[in-house]
Amino acid sequence: MSTSKVGYDDVYDLQSKRLSVKKPEVRYDKQGDMADDERVEKAMLHFVKDFGSMAATYLDTCVHCGICAEACHYYKVTGDPKYTPIWKLEPFKQAYKREASPFAFFYRLLGLKKKLTVEELEEWQHLLYDSCTVCGRCSLICPMGIDIASMISLARHGMFKAGLVPHELHAVAERAEVDGSPLGVTPTVFADRLEWMEDEHEVDINVDQEQADVLVVMSSIEIQKYPQSMAATAKILNAAGENWTFRTDGFEATNFGMLSGNAEWQRDMSMRVIDAAVKIGAKKLILPECGHAYMALRWMGANMYGKPLPFEVVHISEYLAETLNSGKIKVNKVDTSVAYHDPCQVSRRGGATQAARDVLGHLGVEQREMKPSGDYNWCCGGGGGVVTIHRADDLRYKVFKIKMDQVEETEADELITSCANCRQTFDDGQEHFHWKYTMGSLLELVAENLEEDKQ
Ligand code: SF4
Ligand code: SF4
Numbered sequence: 001m002s003t004s005k006v007g008y009d010d011v012y013d014l015q016s017k018r019l020s021v022k023k024p025e026v027r028y029d030k031q032g033d034m035a036d037d038e039r040v041e042k043a044m045l046h047f048v049k050d051f052g053s054m055a056a057t058y059l060d061t062c063v064h065c066g067i068c069a070e071a072c073h074y075y076k077v078t079g080d081p082k083y084t085p086i087w088k089l090e091p092f093k094q095a096y097k098r099e100a101s102p103f104a105f106f107y108r109l110l111g112l113k114k115k116l117t118v119e120e121l122e123e124w125q126h127l128l129y130d131s132c133t134v135c136g137r138c139s140l141i142c143p144m145g146i147d148i149a150s151m152i153s154l155a156r157h158g159m160f161k162a163g164l165v166p167h168e169l170h171a172v173a174e175r176a177e178v179d180g181s182p183l184g185v186t187p188t189v190f191a192d193r194l195e196w197m198e199d200e201h202e203v204d205i206n207v208d209q210e211q212a213d214v215l216v217v218m219s220s221i222e223i224q225k226y227p228q229s230m231a232a233t234a235k236i237l238n239a240a241g242e243n244w245t246f247r248t249d250g251f252e253a254t255n256f257g258m259l260s261g262n263a264e265w266q267r268d269m270s271m272r273v274i275d276a277a278v279k280i281g282a283k284k285l286i287l288p289e290c291g292h293a294y295m296a297l298r299w300m301g302a303n304m305y306g307k308p309l310p311f312e313v314v315h316i317s318e319y320l321a322e323t324l325n326s327g328k329i330k331v332n333k334v335d336t337s338v339a340y341h342d343p344c345q346v347s348r349r350g351g352a353t354q355a356a357r358d359v360l361g362h363l364g365v366e367q368r369e370m371k372p373s374g375d376y377n378w379c380c381g382g383g384g385g386v387v388t389i390h391r392a393d394d395l396r397y398k399v400f401k402i403k404m405d406q407v408e409e410t411e412a413d414e415l416i417t418s419c420a421n422c423r424q425t426f427d428d429g430q431e432h433f434h435w436k437y438t439m440g441s442l443l444e445l446v447a448e449n450l451e452e453d454k455q
Helices: 036-049 053-061 067-071 073-078 085-099 104-109 118-130 137-141 148-161 167-179 187-201 220-225 228-239 256-260 263-279 291-299 301-305 316-325 353-363 390-410 420-433 442-448
Strands: 009-013 018-022 214-216 284-287 312-315 337-341 414-417 439-441
Touching: 036 085, 036 118, 036 148, 053 085, 053 148, 067 073, 067 085, 067 137, 073 390, 085 104, 085 118, 085 148, 118 148, 118 390, 137 148, 148 256, 167 256, 167 263, 187 220, 187 228, 214 228, 214 263, 220 228, 220 420, 228 316, 228 442, 256 263, 256 291, 263 291, 263 301, 284 291, 284 316, 291 301, 291 312, 291 420, 312 316, 316 353, 316 442, 337 353, 337 390, 353 442, 390 420, 414 420, 414 442, 420 439, 439 442
Parallel strands: 214 284, 284 312, 337 414, 414 439
Antiparallel strands: 009 018
């Protein structure tokens, strides 16, 4: 169930004689029919339960220097103190001090930390979801090493349990849990689209092999919006001589369980892919151009599995760099200049910053770095599930202007990334601002320029 705190305010304009519909200034969404007290209890319980000793140490070590504010694109474009990263954790901090800190008893006795109200939690829905892409720029910059982005993800667990998730994000996460894909890509749809790409691009695509060294997965955004990326992947893996396959029982790389804050759904989504890889005896899992899939499976996959994964996990940009560096595939030189947008979850939070640059080096393009770029790159504004939340659009477009300025300053011919979610955010921004730059894909650039005699 979704409710609006402030409803649409219809206004009849006497002068224009038209009905104008005023957008709600703030809207909070709720799921389920819990009483307000129960929501607060659930949120508090999970905020406290999810505190590891690391999170507690983080909350105790903040020296309130405010440096993280300047790192956050939301604070940068608004100057509003409520968008300071550490402020986004305030309810989390209050719950910790009141319920789990060494002085919790005294805080409660002396009333120094008040119990949260449902109104406060509703307000924080905007701060934890609409205005945080979990980009990790604040974590990188904090002099005390506080990983604010990871704690925001933990805070989302409590919000999910309290039924306080933006409804679009909740809906796509639920769809992914029930149907296996946030965009309704069933195994049959996936197989059909692969067959279409196989014909369209005249490339052999392996599906449902019972044994393979390499399992390749895709994101629903690619399957539905950029299907050519499936053909590009097949073309490259065939050229590299891999024993590989797609599987219809484990193809979806996105993880909206993680983005929405539902840890159980996160595990289910990861396990579909892990089970498929184990079943075929894969030695390597190649993740697609999707930033958060890299976080979910490369860095959190073993936690979901409960033990080390029996296969290597690599992002497609790492795979491309590895195969080009080893000479397994070769590419023709491309006479153009490129500005590369680092997906936050692949570069800053994933550590694979150099891979794309190696690939562009093999392509011989003139690389024009944005300022800043690499680990310090500004986020596109669409990560962390934000791109699904429509009420966040205006703020997202403000943030996107930072990227536009960065790209324009490079004066590069082309703009390239290695994340379909970033690409979709750029496509949307391009349409909104009638912008001249079209975002391209690193994977597709390699596939288009493969040396024929190496295929
Ligand atoms: S930069 Fe770190 S220490 Fe400074 S206010 Fe932010 S979280 Fe606290
Ligand atoms: S993770 Fe990114 S968006 Fe979220 S508070 Fe930190 S800098 Fe801002």
